[in-house]
Amino acid sequence: MSDPHSTGPLLHVVLFEPEKAGNVGNVARTCSVLGAELHLIRPFGFHLHDREFRRAVMDYLSGVTLHEYAGWSDFQARLPDTARVFAFSAHATEYHTRAGFRRGDYLLFGPESRGLPTWLRDALPRLKLPQPGGGRSLNLSVAAGVAAFEAGRQIEGW
Helix, strand or coil, X not given: CCCCCCCCCCCEEEEECCCCHHHXXXXXXXXXXXXXXXXXXXXXXXXXXXXXXXXXXXXXXXXCCEEEECCHHHHHHHCCCCCCEEEECCCCCCEHHHCCCCCCCEEEECCCCCCCCHHHHCCCCEEECCCCCCCCCCCHHHHHHHHHHHHHHHHHCC
16 A cells, blocks of 8 residues: 555556547546546647537546647656656556556556557557457557556555
């Protein structure tokens, strides 16, 4: 269980070039509930003022610290030196349940239609979610929710 006197966000959820407003809105809701910060790396496939985004996020956005970045290099330049960034990918070999998450970790997810580019996922520790049924990958907002709640469980001992 984490130190109850710890400061800072439980964790950070990072969406690299997200394409669908509804998914980002749903991830924002998850971040709000968990006390996680949301980081969005451009370009986006939508505008933050889209009706679909506002409908998905509802009034949860007021409870989320939202960070926007012009691109990966902008995000990387603003990361603390001690940041741990985990790339979620179907190409990983290690399950997210074995990550040993710590308060303030960054969970990185790629765009809905293509996932993280090879150059990016190969530069970071990679984790995967179990998908024993095979077939296509989980929806982005579902995957981010599963990963974020497991990270929270590991950090807080729920």
